Amino acid sequence: MRSWHRFWRHNPAFVLALCGCLGSSTPSVSLGADKDATDDIHSETQALACQAEPGEARLLTREEYNTVVAELLGDTSAPARVLPSENKVAGFENNASSHQVNPNYVRSLMELAEVLSTRALAQQRSHVLPCEPGPSLTAEQCAQRFIETFARKAFRGAVSTEASAALLEVFRAGAADGSFDAGISQVIEVVLQSPNFLYRLEGEADASDGAARARIAPAEMASRLSFLLWGAGPDDELLDAAANGRLSESSDIEAQAQRMLSSPRTRARVASFHRQWLHTDLLDGLAKDAATFPGYIPSMQRAWRESLDRYVDDAFWSGGTLSSLLSSNTTFVDATLAPLYNVSPPAAGTFVPVSLPANERSGLLTQPAMLSMLAQPDQSSPILRGVFVREKFLCQPLPPPPANVVIEAPSPDPNATTRERYSQHSANAACAGCHRLMDPVGFAFENFDGMGRYRTTENNLPIDASGEFLGVNDPALSGAFVGAQALSSRLANSRTVSDCVALQWWRFAMGRIETKNDTCNLKKAQDAFAQSGGRFDALLLAIVRTPAFRYREVTP
Amino acid sequence: MKLSRRRLLQSGIASAALPLLESTSSRAYGQTPATPKRLIVFFHPNGTHAGAWFPTAGSTPDAFTLNRIHADPLAAHKSDLVFFRGIDMKCTALGPGEPHQRGMAAFLSGRHLLEGGFVGGDGSLAGWGSGITLDQRVAQALGQGTKFGSLELGIRATGGEVRHRISYTGANQPLPPQNDPRLVFNSMFSNLGTPGEDAARLRRRRASVLDGVRNQFSALSTRLSSVDRQKLEQHLTLVRDLETRIAAGDGTASAACNKPGTPPALNTNSEATMEQISRLQIDLTVMAMACDLTRVASLQYSNGQNHIVFPWVNSPMDGHALSHVGNTDPAREQIVARDRWYAGEFAYLLARLKSIPEGNGTMLDHTLVLWGNELAEGNSHSHANMPFVVAGRAGGLRTGRYLQYNGVSHNNLLVSLLNLLGIPDTRFGNPDFCTGPLSGFA
Numbered sequence: 002m003r004s005w006h007r008f009w010r011h012n013p014a015f016v017l018a019l020c021g022c023l024g025s026s027t028p029s030v031s032l033g034a035d036k037d038a039t040d041d042i043h044s045e046t047q048a049l050a051c052q053a054e055p056g057e058a059r060l061l062t063r064e065e066y067n068t069v070v071a072e073l074l075g076d077t078s079a080p081a082r083v084l085p086s087e088n089k090v091a092g093f094e095n096n097a098s099s100h101q102v103n104p105n106y107v108r109s110l111m112e113l114a115e116v117l118s119t120r121a122l123a124q125q126r127s128h129v130l131p132c133e134p135g136p137s138l139t140a141e142q143c144a145q146r147f148i149e150t151f152a153r154k155a156f157r158g159a160v161s162t163e164a165s166a167a168l169l170e171v172f173r174a175g176a177a178d179g180s181f182d183a184g185i186s187q188v189i190e191v192v193l194q195s196p197n198f199l200y201r202l203e204g205e206a207d208a209s210d211g212a213a214r215a216r217i218a219p220a221e222m223a224s225r226l227s228f229l230l231w232g233a234g235p236d237d238e239l240l241d242a243a244a245n246g247r248l249s250e251s252s253d254i255e256a257q258a259q260r261m262l263s264s265p266r267t268r269a270r271v272a273s274f275h276r277q278w279l280h281t282d283l284l285d286g287l288a289k290d291a292a293t294f295p296g297y298i299p300s301m302q303r304a305w306r307e308s309l310d311r312y313v314d315d316a317f318w319s320g321g322t323l324s325s326l327l328s329s330n331t332t333f334v335d336a337t338l339a340p341l342y343n344v345s346p347p348a349a350g351t352f353v354p355v356s357l358p359a360n361e362r363s364g365l366l367t368q369p370a371m372l373s374m375l376a377q378p379d380q381s382s383p384i385l386r387g388v389f390v391r392e393k394f395l396c397q398p399l400p401p402p403p404a405n406v407v408i409e410a411p412s413p414d415p416n417a418t419t420r421e422r423y424s425q426h427s428a429n430a431a432c433a434g435c436h437r438l439m440d441p442v443g444f445a446f447e448n449f450d451g452m453g454r455y456r457t458t459e460n461n462l463p464i465d466a467s468g469e470f471l472g473v474n475d476p477a478l479s480g481a482f483v484g485a486q487a488l489s490s491r492l493a494n495s496r497t498v499s500d501c502v503a504l505q506w507w508r509f510a511m512g513r514i515e516t517k518n519d520t521c522n523l524k525k526a527q528d529a530f531a532q533s534g535g536r537f538d539a540l541l542l543a544i545v546r547t548p549a550f551r552y553r554e555v556t557p
Numbered sequence: 558m559k560l561s562r563r564r565l566l567q568s569g570i571a572s573a574a575l576p577l578l579e580s581t582s583s584r585a586y587g588q589t590p591a592t593p594k595r596l597i598v599f600f601h602p603n604g605t606h607a608g609a610w611f612p613t614a615g616s617t618p619d620a621f622t623l624n625r626i627h628a629d630p631l632a633a634h635k636s637d638l639v640f641f642r643g644i645d646m647k648c649t650a651l652g653p654g655e656p657h658q659r660g661m662a663a664f665l666s667g668r669h670l671l672e673g674g675f676v677g678g679d680g681s682l683a684g685w686g687s688g689i690t691l692d693q694r695v696a697q698a699l700g701q702g703t704k705f706g707s708l709e710l711g712i713r714a715t716g717g718e719v720r721h722r723i724s725y726t727g728a729n730q731p732l733p734p735q736n737d738p739r740l741v742f743n744s745m746f747s748n749l750g751t752p753g754e755d756a757a758r759l760r761r762r763r764a765s766v767l768d769g770v771r772n773q774f775s776a777l778s779t780r781l782s783s784v785d786r787q788k789l790e791q792h793l794t795l796v797r798d799l800e801t802r803i804a805a806g807d808g809t810a811s812a813a814c815n816k817p818g819t820p821p822a823l824n825t826n827s828e829a830t831m832e833q834i835s836r837l838q839i840d841l842t843v844m845a846m847a848c849d850l851t852r853v854a855s856l857q858y859s860n861g862q863n864h865i866v867f868p869w870v871n872s873p874m875d876g877h878a879l880s881h882v883g884n885t886d887p888a889r890e891q892i893v894a895r896d897r898w899y900a901g902e903f904a905y906l907l908a909r910l911k912s913i914p915e916g917n918g919t920m921l922d923h924t925l926v927l928w929g930n931e932l933a934e935g936n937s938h939s940h941a942n943m944p945f946v947v948a949g950r951a952g953g954l955r956t957g958r959y960l961q962y963n964g965v966s967h968n969n970l971l972v973s974l975l976n977l978l979g980i981p982d983t984r985f986g987n988p989d990f991c992t993g994p995l996s997g998f999a
Contacts, residue, residue: 058785083740085733088685089717091674099685101788103732104706105744107795108802111763112744163776171769178762187762191769194796196777196789204781286715286826288866290873299827377875378866398682401655407936409883514674555782 051521053214053552056203056221057097058196059228059512062087064094064273068233073155074117074189075125084109090514091505092277097512102199110194118189122182130185140181144172147185156197157234158220158243168192201228203553214552219243222254225550229510230261230541232270251546258545262538268314275313278393278505279365281306283374290379294452301337305370308333311352312368323502323535327364327493330357341454342369361448361455363486364493366390369453376451381419383443390442394492395473396501399435406431418459420444441469445488473497496531503527503540510544522549592916594951594978595846595924596695598665598855599906600723601899602863603657603880604932605944606892612640612959621959626893630901636957637907637921639947639998643962644970646940648990654683656938657861658719660931662686663940665723665855667968667986673719685719685729688986691927691971693726696853698980704802705745707853708845710838711736713865715826720861723931734857738820738837745845748807749816760803767800807850813913814848817841828866835902843909847920856906858899861931870894880935892935903928907948924949925974943967952977954999962995969995 061069063081071077085106090096102110121129131150134140148168152160171191176184192198203221217225223235223243235243239257242248248257261267276282284306289297311333316326331354332342339346339355347353357367365371366386375385391397402408411422423444426436445468450456457464468488470478477495482488492498503526508514515523526543533539544550609625622628623635631638649659652669662670666688673684689697692707700706709724711734722731735741748756774793781789808814820837823830835858842854859865863876872879872891879895882888903926910921928946933939945967950956954977968984968991975982977999984991 055782055784058781058788083743085735087717088722088731088733092718094717098729099731101730102792102795103726103730104795104798105709105732105735107792107799108705108744111767111799114766161776161778163778164773167769167772167776170772171766174765174769175762187766187769190766191773194766194770195773196792197773199792200789202777202779202781202785204779204785282715283864286713286865288828288864288873288875290866292873299829377878378873402938404656405937405939405941407884408881408938409886409936410878410881412882412886412888 051525051548052518053522053549053554054511054513054516054518055555056217056553057512058200058202059095059097060100060102060200061198062094062100062232065228065232068231068269070117070193072233073129073151074121075128076117076120080113080117083113089277091508092280093509093512094277095509095512096514110199111190114190114193117193118186121189122186129189134181140176140184141169141172144176144181144184144188145169148172148188151188152192153240154234155192156195157201157224158240160197164195164197201225213555215555216249216552217550219246219248222248222551226254226258226261226545229545230258230270231264231266232273233266251551254545254551255542258542262541268318271317272310272314274506274509275317276310277509279309279371281309281370281374284309284370287374288378289373289452293379296341297452298337301341301373304335304338305373307335307352308338309368309370311354312365312370315354316365317537321536321538323499323530323537324493327366327489329364330359330362330367331355332357332362332368338369341452358455360486364489366446366489366492367449367485372446372449372453373451375446376453379451380413381447381449381451383419383423383440383447385443386446387439387441387443390488390492391438393505394498394501395470396497396504397438397473399438402435403431408432415460418447418462418464420447420465421462438472441467441471442488444468445482446485448484493535499531499535500527503530506540507544510541511549518554519549522547592923593849593852594699595852595920596692596699596854596951596974596978597842597846597906597924597926598692598723599858599903599926599928600664600855600930601858601896601928602861602931603859603876604930604935604939605896606889607934607942607944609893610896610944611642611942614642614959614961618958618960626896627900630897630904631907634904634907634911634948637911637948637950639954639956640959641945641947641962641970642942642959643964644943644945644967644995645964646943647964647966648968648987649940651987652683652687654719656940657931658683660940661720661723661861662725663967664929664931665690665692665971666725667691667966667971667991669987670719671728683719685731686722686725687728688725689727690723690725691974691985692724692853692855693732694975694982694985695978695980699852699978701801702805703849703851704805704807705845705851706798706802707732707855708741708745708842708851709734709855709857710741710842711857712835712838713826713831713859714857716860716862723857724855734855736825736834737823738834738841739822741838741841742817742820745841745850746808746816749814749848749850750810751807756807760806763803764800767796767803770796771800808848811848813915815844817844828868831865831867832869836905839902839906839909843906843913843920846924847913858902867891867895867898870898877935880932882936884936903946903948910949918950921948922950925951925954925977927974945970947974952979952999960997965995966990966992969993970998973999 063084066081067079087094088099090099094100130147132138132143132146134143148165152168168188172184172188175187201224220243223239227233227235227239247253284302287302315331316329333352333354334342334344335352336346336349344355375389376382411425414422423440426432426440445466447464447466448455466484467481469481475495475497478491482491507523507526525547526540529543530540612621612624615621623631646663648667648669649663653672654670659670666686668686668688671684671687674682696707709732714734714736724732726732810816817840823834825834838856845851865876866873872894874891879891907921910924911919913920915923926948930944933941933943968986971985972982973994975985976994983993
């Protein structure tokens, strides 16, 4: 297993350390436009100052499985919901070492494959089969053709002779029971449970001369690109480019990445990243107290999720920068949400964009869905909001609470504001050390109640939404501010935040928590992101350009 | 929304009283003559209210009085229970993480967490648990020949990080719970009672397909790193294991083993369905064991984050916030109310096990049920004086006792449970926190 960087565990000032900025003395070398015309790995190796990591086999997540079988079998029913849920790291489902099979998982994969193969042959025959047995084509000949196209697509590249032959044997064994269909369905089932399908594997035999580093092979690069940007296997254009030597040069790789970024298929992947980064799954099963919030109805959970998905999509694709994500005052409402936020309801079953008052709202963190998610059933929550910003936007983990001390949350009080009730945290020395990091951030959101509605008073007392970022060394974040818009504006101008967001994408892209070897690569991506003015497309292309994305360390 | 008895019965799970056909029924299972032993783990989160949990002791261990949480729901089962005072999860003293993270892994593993990148409830960092858990150790020993080695079921046990997992097949190998009874049913029971010829055909077909899958592993031409070779080797081992279990079959209906009704499609993450799903999951567990389709199961309620509400016991607070109310706060009665509900579910589980005759007694006589938590007390995050309860008499355990200790490590309890189930391990979890079986218990 990878060893975890212990800087923060043993450094008393670790709360000031920034997860995404572990410090590196390695000088960065620009790969830029100096493309090597030859395939000389040694000279390239010398030019690279950043190290790579060994590739790690990555099991398809349920979401990826769904996208893949939709293309492969025409099955759009999202069937992977029957599989066990993923083990997640830092919110991400696609962590290479933690997302893994287990005994019941393997059984579920078998049962799922059976259902999918039966359904595919019954309902999507022409999508799945390139031929039918007939006067000019024997069953076995047609099966052979099916195997060639299906396996190539499913295994995301060239299929070995041995694998192909083995699949033909599967067909024969199945067809011996009587039918062409029986043979084909068994082939489909085997393919859907095969390692080449379930895992993205890297390591085609190419590491020669005892080199410590190997370039990611074209077919593997095709998958790296397609899973990063589409959460799916490579399309035909990528597979062809890989097979015809047009996915080795940096320029080719970058051109493909650009093409893919412009494809509508990237929208779903971007939405998925945000769902995981911002743990919006917490909106499912969210409870709101009927006494405190008589207007609440359970269908709002789904409405909030949809609203947030649309907000992110709009900010990411129309604005395209971190700043737009943190500053837009558009929100999306349906007929159930509209009355909550004082806007006219649209027709039932539709979502429309509306502008919320610019003096009230600014950006993702003021979206009603986020504020409702980061709240208690019967009140707001400066703690949940403060910790969220610290963790997800500053990448600053906080230390554990003191052991064996009663940690008491202040109860609702009709004669005090939330801020006043939480004042115990700053008064008590045992609490203040950590709570000074969370509370002053969370208090800035106090103009929003537990359903994300704007308010200027609480219990008829005026709300004080002043806030401050303590314990962070970033000029953009220093000094007090008032309110969530000001907070969002600070975040949008902060290099700490920009680096943190880049780190989140890094973790998602690479399927791991950053390692020591990642530091140099990550810095390149963070620098590019910042220098581009926070453009997400620049960040993604920068990640694709890093040595860690292009190479893997070869372990003996 | 109160759940009426009629709605429960309409949920489709048969739970009829059964005739006493002991000797014939055990042969109809297709079991070996010796009745299998079983383990069920029952988990609820965020500690309890000690003043309402621990019994009042009498002059002897068997002369105790149940406290407010257990008195009503478990009155009929008092003689089947063993309560404890003074057992600590000492192994949580080591390693990273905040107390919820530590406790979730320590409960069944007796070990601390690895270093890692998870952020805990307060933001602190930790990795996964560092060892195999009790249930999986038992599955290794007792579950080789059953359709399922073990069953991990959840009731609103959402989430995917270290605060959300109690079961591990090894270090860094957490097992997720399945919250949807419908999916549990499909996998466990859909082929139960399939006519012999059809069942045999399905087995042959599956064996053939899995054979084909294994050949794809062999056909891999990719030169993989040693980490990846190991990963795929582990997967292949699971495929081989599945092939063996396919041969074990899908169970045979008998007096005690009936195919349950198909559970309805339900929202599996809502307070509106939690009661119903709890009963469904318990019924599926018991029937799966009655059919000898598994001998190990865990029922995980919620998780270490515990952001759930209990309107049917008038507890509208967020569960985690509730666990942090002060020691004299009247809201603690909500903790009591929730735990009393959990006690009621525990009682239902025991009642179901006792309703199935087996050998010279009932299923409960050959089963151990361990009820645990990741904390002793929510507001202090303490791991001392843990609220553990054991039920059942597998291995001849004497029940109906309240045992008091003075700060003994819970690893010893885990060893005792293994030994009662016929597994002769002398240590479990971190050996630095384990001196052997729990004295005076078994």
